[in-house]
Amino acid sequence: MSTASIFIDGEFRSASKSTPVIEAATEQQLGLGSAATESEVDAAVAAARSALIGWQRTPATERAAILRRFADALQQRGPDTHTLCSRENGMPIRLSKGANGLYPALLLRYYADLVDRGADEETRPAAIGHTIVRREPVGVVAAITPWNYPQALAAMKIAPALAAGCTMVLKAAPETALDALVFAEAARAAGLPAGVLNVLAGGPQAGAHLVSHPGVDKVAFTGSTAAGRAIAETCGRLLRPVTLELGGKSAAIILDDANLEATVKGLRSASFVNNGQTCHLSSRILAPRSRYDEVVDAVAALADGLVVGDPLQKSTDIGPLVSKRQQQRVLEYIEVGRSEAKLVAGGAVPADQPQGWFVAPTVFADVDNSARIAQEEIFGPVLTVIPYGSDQEAIDIANDSEFGLGGTVWSQDVERATEIARAVHTGTIGVNEYQLDVNAPFGGVKASGLGRELGPEGLAAYQVLKSIYRVGPA
Ligand code: NAD
Numbered sequence: 001m002s003t004a005s006i007f008i009d010g011e012f013r014s015a016s017k018s019t020p021v022i023e024a025a026t027e028q029q030l031g032l033g034s035a036a037t038e039s040e041v042d043a044a045v046a047a048a049r050s051a052l053i054g055w056q057r058t059p060a061t062e063r064a065a066i067l068r069r070f071a072d073a074l075q076q077r078g079p080d081t082h083t084l085c086s087r088e089n090g091m092p093i094r095l096s097k098g099a100n101g102l103y104p105a106l107l108l109r110y111y112a113d114l115v116d117r118g119a120d121e122e123t124r125p126a127a128i129g130h131t132i133v134r135r136e137p138v139g140v141v142a143a144i145t146p147w148n149y150p151q152a153l154a155a156m157k158i159a160p161a162l163a164a165g166c167t168m169v170l171k172a173a174p175e176t177a178l179d180a181l182v183f184a185e186a187a188r189a190a191g192l193p194a195g196v197l198n199v200l201a202g203g204p205q206a207g208a209h210l211v212s213h214p215g216v217d218k219v220a221f222t223g224s225t226a227a228g229r230a231i232a233e234t235c236g237r238l239l240r241p242v243t244l245e246l247g248g249k250s251a252a253i254i255l256d257d258a259n260l261e262a263t264v265k266g267l268r269s270a271s272f273v274n275n276g277q278t279c280h281l282s283s284r285i286l287a288p289r290s291r292y293d294e295v296v297d298a299v300a301a302l303a304d305g306l307v308v309g310d311p312l313q314k315s316t317d318i319g320p321l322v323s324k325r326q327q328q329r330v331l332e333y334i335e336v337g338r339s340e341a342k343l344v345a346g347g348a349v350p351a352d353q354p355q356g357w358f359v360a361p362t363v364f365a366d367v368d369n370s371a372r373i374a375q376e377e378i379f380g381p382v383l384t385v386i387p388y389g390s391d392q393e394a395i396d397i398a399n400d401s402e403f404g405l406g407g408t409v410w411s412q413d414v415e416r417a418t419e420i421a422r423a424v425h426t427g428t429i430g431v432n433e434y435q436l437d438v439n440a441p442f443g444g445v446k447a448s449g450l451g452r453e454l455g456p457e458g459l460a461a462y463q464v465l466k467s468i469y470r471v472g473p474a
Contacts, residue, residue: 002032003015003018003032004017004018004019004031004032004033004034004035004177004201005034005181005184006034006036006040006044006198006199006200006201007181007184007187007197007198007199007200008040008043008044008047008195008198008200009043009047009050009051009194009195009198010047010188010192010193010194010195011194012181012184015034015035015036015040015200016037016039016040017034017035017036017037018032018033018034018035019032019033019034019035019174019177019203020032020033021033021088021174021175021176021177021178022175022323023087023088024087024088024089024090024311024319024320024321024322024323024356024357025087025090025310025311025312025319025320025355025356026355026356027324027355027356027357030084030087030088030178031178032177033172033174033177033178033201034177034200034201034202035174035201035202035203035206036171036200036201036202036206037202037206038205038206038209040200040206041169041171041200041202041206041209041210041213042213042215044169044198044200045140045142045169045198045210045213045215045216046215047194047195047198048140048141048167048168048169048195048196048198048215049140049167049215050195051167051193051194051195051196052137052139052140052166052167054193055162055165055166055167055193055196056136056137056165056166058165058193060115060116060120060163060165061116063112063115063162063163063165064112064113064115064116064163065112066190066191066192066193067108067109067111067112067159067162067163067190068108068109068112069189069190069191070108070162070186070187070190070192071104071105071106071108071109071112072105072190073185073186073187073189073190074104074105074108074182074183074186075101075102075105076186077182077185077186078097078100078101078102078105079097079101080182081100081101081151081179081182082096082097082099082100082101082151083096083312084178084179084182085099085100085150085151085176085179086100086311086312086319087311087312088147088150088175088176088178088179088322089147089148089150089175089176089277089322090275090311090319090320090321090322090356090357091148091149091274091275091277091311091319092274092275092311092316092317092318092319093311093312093313093314093316094314094316095273095274096311099149099151099152099274100149100150100151100152100179101151103151103152103155104151104152104154104155104158104159104183106438107152107155107156107158107159107160107438108155108158108159108163110159110438110439111159111160111162111163111458111459112159112163114163114456114459115163115164115459118456120134120135120136120463121133121134121135123474125474126469128471129469129470129471129472129473130470130472130473130474131467131468131469131470132467132468132470133465133466133467133468134465134466134467134468135164135460135463135464135465136165136463136464136465136466137164137165137166137462137463137464138164138166138217138218138241138462138463138464139166139167139216139217139218140166140167140168140169140215140216140217140218141157141161141166141167141168141169141216141217141218141219141220141462142168142169142171142210142211142213142216142218142219142220143157143158143161143168143169143170143171143220143221144171144207144210144211144219144220144221144222144223144231145157145170145171145172145173145180145222145223146173146222146223146224147173147174147175147176147322148274148277148278148279148322148379149274149278150172150173150176150179150180151179151182153222153245154170154172154180154183155183156222156442156453156454156458157170157220157222157453158170158183158197160453160458160459160461160462161220161462162192162196162197163459163462164459164462164463166217166218166462167195167196167197168196168197168198169198169199169200169210169216170183170197170198170199170200171200171201171202171206171207171210172199172200172201173201173223174201174202174203175322175323176201177201180199180200180201181199183197183199184197184199204227207227207231208230208231208234211231211234211235212234212238216240217240217241218240218241218242218243218462219231219235219240219241219242219243220242220243220453220461221242221243221244221245222244222245222246222279223245223246224246224247225246225247225377225402225403225447225448228244228246228449231244232244232450242450242451243443243449243450243451243452243453243461244449244450244451245279245442245443245444245448245449245453246279246403246405246444246447246448246449247279247377247379247403247405247447247448248279248280248281248377248403248404248405248406248444248448249283249284249374249375249376249377249401249402249403250280250281250282250283250284250403250405250406250407250408250426250429251282251284251285251286251394251397251398251401251407251408251424252267252270252271252282252284252285252286252407252408252409252410253286253394253395253398253407253408253409253410253420253424254285254286254287254288254291254295254410255288255391255394255409255410255411255413255416255417255420256288256290256291257411257412257413257416258410258411258412259412260291260294260295260298261298262410262432263298263410263432264298264299264301264302266408266410266432266433266434267282267285267299267302268302268306268317269433269434270282270408270430270433270434271283271285271383272302272303272306272317272318272361272381272383275318275319275320275321275359275380275381276318276330276361276378276379276380276381276382277321277322277326277379277380279405279406279448280405280406280428280434280436281406282406282407282408282434283377283378283382283383283384284367284369284374284383284384284386284397284398284401285299285383285384285385285386286386286387286388286394286397286398287385287386287387287388288387288388288389288394289387289388289389292385292387295385296344296363296365296385299344299345299363299383299385300344300345300363300365301345302361303345303346303360303361303362303363303381303383304345304346304361306318306361306381308350308353308358308360308361309353318358318361318381319356319358320353320356320357320358321357321358321359321380322357323357324357326357326379326380327349327357327358327359327380329378329379329380330359330378330379330380330381330382331348331349331359333372333373333376333378333380333382334346334347334348334359334362334382336372336373337362337364337367337371337373337382337384340364340367340368340371340372340373341364341365341366341367341368341371341373341384342364342365342366343362343363343364344363344364344365344385345360345361345362345363346359346360346361346362346363346381346382347360347362348360359380359381359382360381361381361383362380362381362382362383363382363383363384363385364382364383364384364385365385366385366387367384367385367386368386369386369397369400371384374386375401375402377403391420394420395420395423395424398424398426399424399425401446402446402447403444403446403447403448404425404426404427404444404445404446404447404448405426405427405428405443405444405445405448405449406426406427406428406429406430406434407421407424407426407428407429407430407434408429408430408431408432408433408434409421409424409429409430409431409432410432411431411432414431414432417431417432418431425445425446426444426445426448427441427442427443427444427445427448427449427452428440428442428443428444436454437454437455438454438455439454439455440454440455441453441454441455441457441458442454442455442458
């Protein structure tokens with residue numbers, strides 16, 4: 001590939017600037033991604049604006065039919081897409097198959113069904129006459145996504161927004177610029193009208209330009225809390241609706257009656273999924289003092305037993321981190337951890353992985369919840385094990401965090417665990433597992449974000465309400 005592509009108004013164009021996309025496991029160049037300029041962002045917003053009226057007036061059933069074709073076209077490309085994503089960001093292929101290969105199509109079908117079934121107007125009796133309450137598309141959406149689940153996180157925005165009748169400019173992260181264009185290919189193959197979805201990749205500057213663009217009506221962002229705050233400030237000034245899915249530092253509360261074997265099996269995913277580069281991970285393990293040593297040994301054994309290696313191998317549990325920068329950041333946190341707690345597993349780049357940005361699964365024990373490694377999001381395969389006394393103390397520690405995105409409770413008594421789950425101040429929490437549900441709202445409280453994605457609430461995030469008051473009977 002000699003030039004990078006962007007997708008504007010239904011056409012692929014050569015990007016005026018490009019940046020290499022590097023394969024996480026080999027450190028070799030995979031291709032060129034666009035480094036979108038402000039004028040390219042302007043062109044993409046203009047295309048989305050001019051497509052808006054036509055798309056919002058397209059009957060919902062017709063929009064749904066196009067989105068189902070879009071889903072088919074993505075699914076057809078699924079195997080290539082999920083392999084490409086693993087090469088871009090190091091995600092183990094078993095996970096990528098579902099998250100990048102299948103999930104986007106599932107989301108498009110879910111939201112197609114939702115708008116197909118649901119009426120966008122309802123009539124309510126009023127004191128005088130009646131009111132028609134309408135749900136209208138919010139307008140042009142600026143979607144900004146990170147590299148960690150590039151297809152899934154983009155689809156969590158594209159599917160509800162397009163189903164609602166909005167048009168969109170998707171700005172993908174530079175690290176995963178290549179897979180973003182699969183949406184463009186599939187949109188074209190499905191006959192999505194030109195301008196409804198525009199795709200480019202670029203860095204923070206392109207993102208900031210898009211967020212503040214006068215042609216944008218709503219911003220949907222997934223990424224770091226720092227960038228989320230900057231975006232929220234801009235949107236606050238502009239009074240522009242914004243959904244923010246940000247960072248996390250969630251707690252796995254292991255109760256004293258937990259089946260440790262089953263718990264540790266669950267933590268493989270709940271605490272380590274995607275090489276630790278997942279926003280909702282239970283990265284703080286809260287262990288009862290009565291079983292503390294047993295839990296530490298089991299979690300350390302879990303970390304030591306994970307297969308670290310080529311993300312394209314089905315047997316791999318932990319692939320490389322996305323970039324050298326990310327690897328450095330995680331290694332720096334491990335150094336901080338050495339001065340704050342006791343290292344019981346990992347703690348370095350694995351000796352047998354000299355190439356690629358690997359970090360061995362790492363566990364710290366005897367961690368105080370005030371430590372930096374317990375408070376700050378590391379975004380790598382690094383866990384902290386924190387002791388607690390009573391159930392209430394476990395809840396207090398879980399809540400003693402800037403964040404509130406995920407979490408888990410592990411117990412043989414599901415009702416007891418659910419009571420504890422109710423008391424944790426977080427947007428989502430799992431009992432004896434953690435699995436996002438397409439039909440249920442996902443999002444955070446506190447510094448983890450604003451608003452929700454998924455479920456019917458995820459559709460409502462792209463709609464505005466209008467009341468039409470009328471005299472006389474309905
Ligand atoms: P990041 O915030 O640096 O970048 C995310 C995206 O935002 C990229 O496309 C980037 O180019 C863009 N961007 C950065 N600064 C911007 C600005 N000021 N204005 C507009 N756009 C800007 O995040 P990252 O390091 O790439 O991703 C990891 C972070 O994402 C972690 O903190 C993680 O917890 C979070 N995350 C959250 C969720 C969730 O659903 N809550 C999901 C996945 C990742």
